[in-house]
Amino acid sequence: MASSAGHPGPVSPGTYWKRRVFVLVGLLAIVTLIVYACRPSASEEGPAGASASAEPSASPDSEDPTSVPPSASPSPSTSPSASPDPEDSDGAGSGGGEDGGDGGKDEDGEGDKGSGDSADFPAPKKASDPCRPSDVVLTLESDRSDYAWDGKPELEISAVNLAEQTCTVDLGPNTVELLIRSGDDRVYSTADCAKAKDAEKVELERGVPERTTVEWDRTRSWKDCRDSKQEAKRPGTYVAELKSDYASGSEKEKTVFRLN
Structure with a gap:
């Protein structure tokens, strides 16, 4: 029995899945457009990327013309080891001399x-x-x-x-x-x-x-x-x-x- 004009008859399975595919493709297209619209343009990314890449390379050593290049290995130190202070040596000597002497004096001033x-x-x-x-x-x-x-x-x-x-x-x-x-x-x-x-x-x-x-x-x-x-x-x-x-x-x- 034929359906009325206001209520069409049942849709075939092939037509049903085709509609679902068209809807899914449309959604993917919308999402792709949104993502593409949010990405920065090539002109904006260039200077920012360049400045970002330039910042890590900047160091205090590169600004100092007298600094040693990073590739150059430092030469071993040839400075001699620090010698003891003469005053310290004198102090130690005098202290040893006093300690090495005879015993101290008792309360009567008599040498022990x-x-x-x-x-x-x-x-x-x-x-x-x-x-x-x-x-x-x-x-x-x-x-x-x-x-x-x-x-x-x-x-x-x-x-x-x-x-x-x-x-x-x-x-x-x-x-x-x-x-x-x-x-x-x-x-x-x-x-x-x-x-x-x-x-x-x-x-x-x-x-x-x-x-x-x-x-x-x-x-x-x-x-x-x-x-x-x-x-x-x-x-x-x-x-x-x-x-x-x-x-x-x-x-x-x-x-x-x-x-x-």
Whole structure:
């Protein structure tokens, strides 16, 4: 039955797909025109591209006529290494000299013999050679810890050699000083007015102690060797200690006793 003029009859499949293809082609054409219209023209892209490509090549070195071209490899430096400042060298030298000197002074202004450095003393090769200070251990002991008013302290100094080689040590007052104090009061020292003939050189075998005894008559001694026999009868606590190149500052080199 034929369709009416207002409502045409069914469309064939071929006609249907042809219409779809024409619509799709039309849409693609519209999109292509839009993309082409949004692209910059060749005249606009040229200068912009040229300026953009020119910017990376610009560098501070290219503006400086004295700069080395990038292709040229820099020559190795031939400048000598920096030498130390003479002032620094002088300072280090003077500091080393001060540190390498004898020990400092105690509160009485008396030079502290300090401990010897093995590097400054050669190792002994025979018994008559002097012992190195670092190889000698000193100890000090009193025969009592408490003395009556008329008691005289006897202080024993002992030296032991730790080295394999037998060597010679001087236990005389010029080398090993016995100092007695009462608080800050310097009362007595065996080094006061000591003479060269007072040396006590003995040979020390390894591990065999050598002992010498000092009896203190409870009188004062003076650095200026004044002829005075002022007795130190003041009761109280006294500290005796050893000062020597052999001394290390150990508590074994001190002893405490009391006078009544």
